[in-house]
Amino acid sequence: YHVTLKRVQIQQAASKGARWLGIERDQLPPDHTVSQHETCKIRSIKAGTLEKLVENLLTAFGDNDFNYINIFLSTYRGFATTKEVLELILDRYGNLEISNCEDDRSQNSTENKTVLRTAIASILRAWLDQCSEDFREPPDYLCLQKLLAYLTRVMPGSVLEGRAQNLLEQFQKQEVMNGGIHDTLANEEKLETENSEDFSSFAEDFVAEQLTYMDAELFKRLVPYHCLGSIWSQRSKKENNHLALTIRATIAQFNAVTQCVIRTILNDKELKTQQRAKIIEKWIDIAHECRILKNFSSLRAIVSALQSNSIYRLKKCWASVAKDSMLMFEELSEIFSDRDNYLISRELLMREGTSKFANLDSSVKENQKRTQRRLQLQKDMGIMQGTVPYLGTFLTDLTMLDAALQNYVEVGFHKKMYEFEVIAQIKLLQSSCNSYCMTSDRRFIQWFRKQPELTEEER
Incomplete structure (x- = not known):
């Protein structure tokens, strides 16, 4: 301790x-x-074995230390499975209250049982409410079934039993429906349009909204514990192809945006320098609209694509880009500067406002003022919007935490406190994404998904 x-x-x-x-x-x-x-x-708690950490869950409830319970539930997947923790709670402690020992008749024993039952129920309730994805184990849902059997035997007809039953039915229904944003988008791809769409036909704010819609839907479905360094760092192993699928989907979307930017600029070999420069300007405007929408994922993807070697080497095209657009691009690029461990983007993400750069050109400061006015106008009009972060920052932080504070025989719980702070930020931002009021556009989704990836030679 x-x-x-x-x-x-x-x-x-x-x-x-x-x-x-x-x-x-x-x-x-x-x-x-x-x-x-x-x-x-x-x-x-400083460190402890799994058994002692689970035992401390019950002690923490009695001491009103709900912070410990939240930290444990958010981070335990880095050192244990749902099955292991559930068995420790139910088999070791849950069965004590229904045992038939001689002391069961005493008043103290009855009171202790009531306290124990209350503690277990509260921990299970918090588990189902905060980390329901832990129990998504199709097709049999063994952990959820085990939990339901316990609640039916010990707490029949309770609200908690109903919550577990509803969660099981919800998972089973989603499995049958094969729900998910990618399935929805795949269905939309099958809907053919009469005329093939061209990138120039889409307005900048429209493209930004559609990218934000896709990013927000994926981010809301992200399972936070997948980001833990001890889990994400194992993704490269062949047997772990199924690991952290929600993160893989988010990264795939990020890469798709990057490839889309590169393709629209380079794919048509007949484009003249001025025409190619106009496409670059269009993507800069789209990136700025993503900034207005607080979509830092697509914003980072677009900026990264424009900074890639295949686009950066187009000296004549960049020389033809309007000065205002270049200043805007410099401002947006500065957001993701790696100085001081990406301090600017971190602070900007947390306060969800515009960053201030004292050393920038007055035209750039004017762009910032314009951005600020747009954000303030949305606020004054009561328009609520969320924030989609660039997930790579969180993944890097959690991976570095895991590497710097390795576990040995015992679980270093002080490390889990730091991990919990990052996970809590992710959950907070996920909740904010519910404020977005956008719908997908079939034409754009179909066009976006059909963009082929250019090979190294084609770049």
């Missing part, structure tokens, strides 16, 4: 003068009372 000292207020007493007058504390305004404090010891 870590043991720290914390100064806490225990009560407010009447001042010496008030006591001399015989006036009680509750008869005086706050400015006539004196706060009394004491120093107490705060104990927090």
Whole structure:
């Protein structure tokens, strides 16, 4: 354990003068009372075996340490499986309350059982509410079935039993429907249009909205624990092809946006320099619209594509790009500068506002003011929107955390606290994506999905 000292207020007493007058504390305004404090010891887990960490879940509930419970549930998949944790809770502690030992008749035993049942129910409720994806194990859903059997036996007719039953039915229904954004998009691809669409026919704000729609849908479906370094770092092994599918889908979308930018600029060999420059300007405007929509995923993808060697080497085209567009591109590129561990993009993402660069050209500052006015106008009109982050930053942080603080015999729970902070940020941003009010456009989805990837030689 870590043991720290914390100064806490225990009560407010009447001042010496008030006591001399015989006036009680509750008869005086706050400015006539004196706060009394004491120093107490705060104990927090530093490291422990899986069995002890699970045991501490019940202790934490009794101590009202809900922070420990949240950290454990958000990060345990890095060192244990759902099956292992559930068995420890139900088999080791859940069966104690239905055992038939001689002490069961005592009042203390009855009270202890009630406390234990309440603690287990609260932990299971938090597990189902916060990390329901842990129980998505098609086709048999063995862990969820085991949990349901326990609740039916020990807590029949309870709200928790109904929650578990509804979750099982929801998973089974989604499995039958083969739900998911990629299935929806695949169905939309099958719908043929009479005329093939051209990139020039799509308005910049329209393209940004469609990219944001796709990115937000994928990000909302992301399973946060897939981002843990101990899980994501294992993706390259051949037997782990099924691992972290929600992250793979997000990365595939990011790469598709990057390839789309490169293809629209390079694919047509007959384009003149000015025409190619106009396409570059169009993508810069689209990137700016993504910035307005707080879609940092597609924004980063577009900027990365324009900075790639195959596009950067087009010196004549870049020389023909309008000055305002170039200044805008420099501003957007600065957001993802790697200085100070990507400090600018991190701060920008967390406060969801526009960044400020004191050393930039006045025209760039004017672009920032324009962006700020657009964001403020949306706020004044009551238009709610979310934020789609660039996931690579979180993956890098969690992978570095895992590599820097390796586990040995015991699980280093102090590392889990840092991981939980990152996971909590991801969940917060996922929740914000529900504020987007967008619909997919069949024409654009079909055009976007049909863009072929250029080979190295074609670039």
